[in-house]
Amino acid sequence: MKICVIGTGYVGLVVGTCFAESGNTVVCVDIDEAKIEGLKNGIIPIYEPGLKELILRNAEEGRLSFTTDLASAIKSSLLQFIAVGTPPGEDGSADLNHVLGVAREIGRHMESFKIVVDKSTVPVGTADKVRAAIRQELDSRNVDIEFDVVSNPEFLKEGAAIDDFMRPDRVVIGADNVRTAEIMKELYAPFMRKSNRIIVMDVLSAEMTKYAANAMLAVKISFMNQIANLCELLEADVAAVREGIGSDSRIGYDFLFPGAGYGGSCFPKDVKALVRTAAESNYDFVLLKAVEEVNERQKLVLPRKVISYFGGDGKALPLQGKRIAMWGLSFKPRTDDMREAPSIVIINALLEAGAQVSAHDPVAIKEARKIFGDRISYSSNEYEILRDADALLIVTEWNEYRNPDFERIAELLNKPVIFDGRNLYDPRRMKFIGFEYFAIGRNGKHFTTERA
Numbered sequence: 014m015k016i017c018v019i020g021t022g023y024v025g026l027v028v029g030t031c032f033a034e035s036g037n038t039v040v041c042v043d044i045d046e047a048k049i050e051g052l053k054n055g056i057i058p059i060y061e062p063g064l065k066e067l068i069l070r071n072a073e074e075g076r077l078s079f080t081t082d083l084a085s086a087i088k089s090s091l092l093q094f095i096a097v098g099t100p101p102g103e104d105g106s107a108d109l110n111h112v113l114g115v116a117r118e119i120g121r122h123m124e125s126f127k128i129v130v131d132k133s134t135v136p137v138g139t140a141d142k143v144r145a146a147i148r149q150e151l152d153s154r155n156v157d158i159e160f161d162v163v164s165n166p167e168f169l170k171e172g173a174a175i176d177d178f179m180r181p182d183r184v185v186i187g188a189d190n191v192r193t194a195e196i197m198k199e200l201y202a203p204f205m206r207k208s209n210r211i212i213v214m215d216v217l218s219a220e221m222t223k224y225a226a227n228a229m230l231a232v233k234i235s236f237m238n239q240i241a242n243l244c245e246l247l248e249a250d251v252a253a254v255r256e257g258i259g260s261d262s263r264i265g266y267d268f269l270f271p272g273a274g275y276g277g278s279c280f281p282k283d284v285k286a287l288v289r290t291a292a293e294s295n296y297d298f299v300l301l302k303a304v305e306e307v308n309e310r311q312k313l314v315l316p317r318k319v320i321s322y323f324g325g326d327g328k329a330l331p332l333q334g335k336r337i338a339m340w341g342l343s344f345k346p347r348t349d350d351m352r353e354a355p356s357i358v359i360i361n362a363l364l365e366a367g368a369q370v371s372a373h374d375p376v377a378i379k380e381a382r383k384i385f386g387d388r389i390s391y392s393s394n395e396y397e398i399l400r401d402a403d404a405l406l407i408v409t410e411w412n413e414y415r416n417p418d419f420e421r422i423a424e425l426l427n428k429p430v431i432f433d434g435r436n437l438y439d440p441r442r443m444k445f446i447g448f449e450y451f452a453i454g455r456n457g458k459h460f461t462t463e464r465a
């Protein structure tokens with residue numbers, strides 16, 4: 014099939030590349046000229062495992078191309094995937110300017126039947142707005158060309174995006190027209206060889222499904238963070254509790270790791286947008302408001318532990334003269350995405366408290382520099398930043414931090430003390446090897462058998 018993917022970010026690039034990999038002819042469009050120029054020359058603007066190899070191969074084999082010429086891309090393709098950003102507006106609602114701008118462009122340039130696919134995460138009712146925007150452009154051109162608008166929300170996870178797209182748990186297709194639903198099913202058939210996981214539903218329900226999925230995951234995270242905080246107060250161990258409740262098949266083990274709060278480009282904005290959507294229908298989504306508040310508080314748990322450890326409570330600059338080393342900047346491992354990363358709040362809190370911060374991350378330093386500039390220092394070597402630091406903070410659970418050289422850490426730090434926002438280590442072992450170890454909700458009595 015001939016496909017045009019508009020927006021070459023974390024979603025558009027993966028979607029376009031994976032469709033090319035299954036034999037389709039894909040043209041990826043972006044307004045960012047530098048990005049497109051780079052892609053034409055094999056420079057991939059984001060870090061996503063396995064993506065570069067796939068892009069290079071499909072481009073070389075002629076199935077994948079990049080352009081800023083939206084008009085030609087629209088004309089030459091049957092399917093128009095809208096994968097532009099939907100950032101939160103002032104009031105928390107999803108900003109649809111990019112999506113509707115693209116819809117108008119489609120209406121301006123289409124010359125034959127098109128299937129317009131909302132791939133971006135958009136509020137319930139957006140397909141109608143996209144339809145109206147296209148229709149308005151066609152009317153002003155005085156032409157009547159048939160088109161369909163489909164909702165096909167994306168569930169990929171950054172860091173595992175290729176695998177998620179190639180072997181999805183499910184593909185949701187919201188279509189009000191049987192013929193179009195069949196074309197969409199055909200497009201996704203190569204990814205369904207083991208079993209059919211395509212769920213076809215009406216457009217409004219498909220739009221809602223994406224928000225409900227992200228909101229549910231955010232609920233789980235905030236719930237477990239509160240359980241962990243309470244465990245700490247009651248001297249219970251959240252790792253034991255997680256095993257105890259996860260073994261209930263109605264609950265399951267996934268997404269029950271407490272930590273430094275959720276971040277990224279999706280959960281924070283999608284939770285906000287759903288609260289806003291509810292408010293527009295005069296419905297008070299109290300549960301999600303609480304989830305958001307819990308998450309904001311959770312990001313401050315780690316810096317508060319550091320301040321209280323150094324005894325600076327109540328002082329204007331409680332961490333003055335302290336050097337803090339930080340492992341992990343990206344909002345989660347295997348991505349360079351810094352959008353809404355808890356590390357941002359944590360670093361700001363440490364800097365405000367007077368600390369000096371040096372950070373390591375395997376891939377996100379370039380992105381982090383755009384946020385912090387030279388307010389903190391960086392190193393591509395995780396041990397280098399430990400020299401003469403007063404404590405190590407772990408903020409992102411990159412694999413390379415899971416089994417580090419503890420002897421070397423102890424040697425380099427002024428004093429062997431670790432604040433672990435991701436519960437990577439066994440508190441009993443840490444005590445045994447001479448560390449002061451502060452995790453989230455652990456009492457050190459539970460011998461951990463945690464599943465990954």
Ligand SMILES: NC(=O)c1ccc[n+]([C@@H]2O[C@H](COP(=O)([O-])OP(=O)(O)OC[C@H]3O[C@@H](n4cnc5c(N)ncnc54)[C@H](O)[C@@H]3O)[C@@H](O)[C@H]2O)c1
Nearest residue numbers: 020021022023024043044045096097098099111133134167
């Ligand atoms: N990142 C994720 O993990 C993820 C997962 C599922 C769904 N989503 C959703 O997918 C959408 C895109 O997310 P993303 O993370 O890929 O965003 P992104 O910011 O990485 O990429 C968006 C791209 O769209 C381009 N763009 C903006 N306006 C344009 C226009 N008029 N014409 C052409 N290109 C334009 C931008 O230049 C940018 O390259 C969002 O709605 C997001 O909520 C994201």
